[in-house]
Amino acid sequence: MKILTVAARRFSQLPRQHRIALASTSLLVAAALVWQPNIHSPSHGSRADSDSRREVQIVTDDVISLSEQNSEPLGVVLDPEDPDFQIPKDELEQQLDQATDIAHVHRVASGETLGEIFTQYALPLADMYRLIEVDKSIQFLRVGQAIEWSLDEDGRINELSIERSPKLTDTYVLSPTGYTHQEVERTGEFKPVRLTGRVSGSFYQSARAAGLSPTQIQTLVKALQWRFDLGKDARKGDRFAITLEREFIDGKAVGQGEVKALYYLNGSNEVFAMRYDDGEFYDEDGRSLNRALNRYPTQKRFRISSSFDPHRKHPITHRVSPHNGTDFATPIGTPVLATGDGVVVKAQKHPLAGNFIMIKHGREYSTRYLHLSKILVKKGQKVRMGDRIALSGNTGRSTGPHLHYELLKYNRAVNAMKVPLPQAEPVPNKARSGYRNLASRERQNLLAVMPG
Known part of the structure; x- marks a missing residue:
């Protein structure tokens, strides 16, 4: 058995042309062995005649599997920990990597299933099946629903939530005994909360001191990544003010809240960003802060x-x-x-x-x-x-x-062919005037609380 396994591995690593040639030769040899010319002439209808005409099925599934048109040998896997494939990280990225509650968000597109979303982001399918065992309704998704998750150090899903409506969210949390499910209903009142700070060391530490969570800092870093680098460009003495939308029940804040707007002063450089209804951030005039990505790396579409x-x-x-x-x-x-x-x-x-x-x-x-x-x-x-x-x-x-x-x-x-890619479109024309009015008021509110 060991010899067969080694042989199969060696076979799979051969160039495609060689594998096809070997597979074809093997089939011809097998056919020659099965086919026996009838040199005797037994009487018609005899048992010998019946045996000589017996059909033999040749199973070629493995041969076909091995000659699949994979562009790289199946046994070869590029090690993601290989230093050659690592992108150098600065201090801000290292600090965010060390945080355990960084959230990832996906909005359900038309026709998407839970399995397709897990595959797009290379999430463990075993975790998906465990989540389904806890709550079968997790599979029922609607277009536009937001799925948010965080991963633990082993790459497993630590927490996952599905926003079913503005008031109802399904949450799933990994515990020592498995996943637990809870329906969280928002019954409180949503109010803006403004946090302010001054950069005294790194932006990350200064934002944490101002009361922001790692996930909220990640949101800001992502929103401004093309306009202002909060890791490389932030300087001691920079000032910032941030608006969060938080839920209050009986006068007490619930949850971390969602980042709605940011105003950042870097010397004479002013940076403003506000979240629109689509979840993306735009400047005061409604221009996108994103840079777009193409899905294909060639001008012509190849197979x-x-x-x-x-x-x-x-x-x-x-x-x-x-x-x-x-x-x-x-x-x-x-x-x-x-x-x-x-x-x-x-x-x-x-x-x-x-x-x-x-x-x-x-x-x-x-x-x-x-x-x-x-x-x-x-x-x-x-x-x-x-x-x-x-x-x-x-x-x-x-x-x-x-x-x-x-x-x-x-x-x-x-999956570069499936995941939603960032776009750089502005706020739609019909909504831009209303957005600009809201952004102007929000900018003035943040400027009013900015540290002196």
Whole structure:
């Protein structure tokens, strides 16, 4: 059995052309062994005649499985802990990484199921099944509902909530005995609460001292990532004021509250951001603070030869062999384009990935481009969406010419073909005038409480 397992592993690591040739040869040999020419001439209807014409079924499932058009050998998995694939983190990112209650949010799109959402973000399917055992109604999702979750140090879902309506939220919490479910009904009154502070060391520590949670700080960092870097650009003496919307029951605040607006003073530089009804942040004139990302890293749409599948199993060993990217069947020399504005943080060679590039897009997203034939950018170089950064190839551990593309959100691989991508559209025209009036009043309220 061990010999068969080793043989299967060696077979799966062969180039695709060799695997197809071997599989074809094996089928021909098997057919030759099964087919026996009848050199005798027994009488018609005899038992010997019946035996010689017996049909033999050839099972080829394993052969077909092994010759699937995966662009990389199934047994090869890029180690996410490999230093070559790590994006350097500054102090702010390290502080946020150490916080255990950082939340991730997804809004349900038309036709999405709970399983599809878990797969998009590479969340453990075992956790999903345990959640369903606790409450089967968790599977019933409606378009626009917000799903929020946080992960523990092992990557398991620590808490998950589904906002069923403005008043009702389903919450699930991991305990030593498993998940618990509770329906939380909002019966209180929602009021704005304004927190203020002055940067004395890092922004993170100053915001914590002002009363903000790590999740709220993450929200601010994400909202301003393209306009003002709260890690690199914040200076001692900077002042800030933040509006939270909090629920009050019998005069007591409940929960952390949601960040609604921010006013930040960095010397003579003023930064304002306010959340609109769609959950995104805009400036005082209603312009988006986001930078958009494209879904495809090439100008032409190529066939997907291997899809994103964090739960993929080897057909012979049945071991999980995750594929954390999307492979496009691109001919060698196809121009590879940056899918968004960013900074090149890696541009080098790797035994498995071949020539590869990593680009950091703000503080939330990053992208990887593997198996390139030629790199056209350098580490530290700034790129814009659509810039030509490389030519696709067949370098590293690859079974044929292709481009392996990865999208990471907060350093965790997600399905680039499915997850919602940031857009940079302004507040809709019909609502912009009303938004500007609200933003002007909110800016004045924050400026009034700003520390002197």
